[in-house]
Amino acid sequence: xxxxxxxxxxxxxxxxxxxxxxxxxxxxxxxxxxxxxxxxxxxxxxxxxxxxxxxxxxxxxxxxxxxxxxxxxxxxxxxxxxxxxxxxxxxxxxxxxxxxxxxxxxxxxxxxxxxxxxxxxxxxxxxxxxxxxxxxxxxxxxxxxxxxxxxxxxxxxxxxxxxxxxxxxxxxxxxxxxxxxxxxxxxxxxxxxxxxxxxxxxxxxxxxxxxxxxxxxxxxxxxxxxxxxxxxxxxxxxxxxxxxxxxxxxxxxxxxxxxxxxxxxxxxxxxxxxxxxxxxxxxxxxxxxxxxxxxxxxxxxxxxxxxxxxxxxxxxxxxxxxxxxxxxxxxxxxxxxxxxxxxxxxxxxxxxxx
Numbered sequence: 001x002x003x004x005x006x007x008x009x010x011x012x013x014x015x016x017x018x019x020x021x022x023x024x025x026x027x028x029x030x031x032x033x034x035x036x037x038x039x040x041x042x043x044x045x046x047x048x049x050x051x052x053x054x055x056x057x058x059x060x061x062x063x064x065x066x067x068x069x070x071x072x073x074x075x076x077x078x079x080x081x082x083x084x085x086x087x088x089x090x091x092x093x094x095x096x097x098x099x100x101x102x103x104x105x106x107x108x109x110x111x112x113x114x115x116x117x118x119x120x121x122x123x124x125x126x127x128x129x130x131x132x133x134x135x136x137x138x139x140x141x142x143x144x145x146x147x148x149x150x151x152x153x154x155x156x157x158x159x160x161x162x163x164x165x166x167x168x169x170x171x172x173x174x175x176x177x178x179x180x181x182x183x184x185x186x187x188x189x190x191x192x193x194x195x196x197x198x199x200x201x202x203x204x205x206x207x208x209x210x211x212x213x214x215x216x217x218x219x220x221x222x223x224x225x226x227x228x229x230x231x232x233x234x235x236x237x238x239x240x241x242x243x244x245x246x247x248x249x250x251x252x253x254x255x256x257x258x259x260x261x262x263x264x265x266x267x268x269x270x271x272x273x274x275x276x277x278x279x280x281x282x283x284x285x286x287x288x289x290x291x292x293x294x295x296x297x298x299x300x301x302x303x304x305x306x307x308x309x310x311x312x313x314x315x316x317x318x319x320x321x322x323x324x325x326x327x328x329x330x331x332x333x334x335x336x337x338x339x340x341x342x343x344x345x346x347x348x349x350x351x352x353x354x
Contacts, residue, residue, distance in 0.1 A: 001349075003027045004069055004101075007078030008034050008041065009110050010269035011245060012165070015186040019345030030065050031078070038244040043068075045083070058084050066093045070100035074352050077159075079110050080152050081143070091151050098158065105161040105352060108169035108179070113152040116141040119172025125305055126168075127214040127263035134213030161351055166266035167292035180351055182292040185272055186344035187335055192249075192276040197256055197328035199321050202236045205314055206255035208248065208270055209241030216262035216305045223310035234318060253277060256324065257317050263305050265289045271300065276335045278328035282313045295338060299330040 003020060005013040008031035020027045030043040043065055047057035062083040069075070075097060083090040098104050108115075111128075120126035132138060143152075156162060162179040164170040173179040205227075207220045217239065224237040240251060252258060258274035260267055260283030267289075271281045285300035301316060303309040320327065 001025045001073040001352075002071065004072045004075045005029045005031070005078070006069075006075055006097075007031050007082045008039055009078055010034060010037065011039055011273075012107075012109065012185055012269055013076075013078060014039060015188050015269075015341045016345060016348065018188045018191075019186050019341030019343075020348070022342050023345055023349070025349075030069065031082075036242060036244060037248075038246075055084065055086075059086075059089065062089065062093055066097050069097055072101040074103045074105065075101045076105040076107055076163075076348075076352075077155075078107050080106065080112050080148075080155050091154075094155065103160040103352060104158070105163055106155060106159045108162055108164040108173050109166070111141070111143055112172075113143045113145075113148040114156070114172040115169060117144050117149065119168060122171045123168065123265065125263060127216065127261065130213035130216060130218075130263055130305075131211065132213070134218070135211050136213075161354075163348070163351060164292075166268075167286070167289045168265055170292055180354075181294075183347045183351065184293050184339050184344055185267075185269055186341040187269075187272045187276050187339045188341040189276050189332075189336055192273065194276065194278045194332045195253075196278055197280070197324045199324050200256075202234060203257060203318060203321065203324075204236045204238065204255040205257040205259065205317075206238045206240075206252060207259040208252070209239050210270075214261065214263065219262055219305050219307050219310055220259055222307045223314070226307070226311050227314055231318065235314070249273060249277075252279070255279060257282060257314065259283065259303075259310065259314075260300075262303050262310060266292075267298075267300055272335060272339055275299070275331040275339075278332045280317050280324065280327050281331065282310070282317075293338065299327065299334050 003025055013029055017027045017029050028042040031041045032046040033039045045061050047054035081090055083093045116128050120128050156176050162173050164182045165185050170182050227235055257280045260271035264284035265286040266284045271283050274281050282301045282303055285298045285302035301313045303313050
């Protein structure tokens with residue numbers, strides 16, 4: 001098949017591309033580099049400039065990408081918003097893209113109108129209220145408006161497949177007949193070296209700083225204050241981020257425990273990279289999330305957005321310090337069994353060909 005993956009979040013489409021290529025398919029990734037993460041792409045939608053020149057170049061790159069993107073068997077959109085949104089440009093380009101290619105799939109992942117306007121209201125807790133307060137500093141989400149609602153609805157009704165990557169997004173799109181079951185996020189374990197953890201005098205606990213409100217970083221900060229007082233010689237607590245993915249993963253490799261987003265029911269790519277390295281991960285592993293992925297258990301230690309929950313989870317790892325090598329092995333095995341990029345790619349191919 002000739003496949004184009006359009007848009008990128010945290011390496012999701014990069015890893016899926018690798019899995020599809022391994023199975024013999026012709027795949028290109030057309031996207032921006034996801035900001036400071038500087039992810040690899042085949043055709044860039046980013047700009048080398050800032051300000052007006054940067055906006056103009058992104059518009060031009062979008063037009064050129066769509067003009068050159070035709071005759072594909074399958075195009076998968078990472079989100080309803082790929083291109084600049086001024087004067088309806090995003091909608092126009094995606095409509096044109098749909099006319100000149102074969103099947104179109106929409107990946108339900110990341111913020112979009114359905115997720116922020118209805119999906120989150122079906123959850124006991126969610127990341128959006130915190131994101132509005134700390135990240136956007138406004139009362140209403142940028143995608144929560146009639147224009148984005150109408151476009152999200154139009155696109156969802158017209159694509160061949162809607163594919164949620166986790167339970168939260170399955171909730172948002174559950175009313176559409178073209179929404180299938182969740183397919184796990186993919187990870188190319190061959191690119192991530194596994195080194196079993198060893199118990200050391202200090203356990204290093206790491207939380208990646210990215211979207212402070214969305215990830216629930218304030219809860220982690222407060223938990224770290226308590227833990228630093230209780231275990232000054234037993235724990236090293238690190239919060240750091242805002243760097244290219246390559247540098248971020250190098251920093252993660254130096255840790256024992258990774259705290260992922262605490263406002264989520266499920267694990268994102270950040271947690272999966274950590275699991276593939278053999279780290280102990282604290283984050284989203286709610287029963288609903290596991291059920292959506294068709295699994296019974298996960299090595300991820302589930303937490304909710306409460307300081308006490310995070311403190312308890314870190315203490316649990318500390319008390320299991322002598323078993324940390326075994327926990328490390330379970331992390332790697334889980335990713336290989338559930339999130340292997342080739343296995344996930346096969347699931348996508350079956351869905352697309354349905």
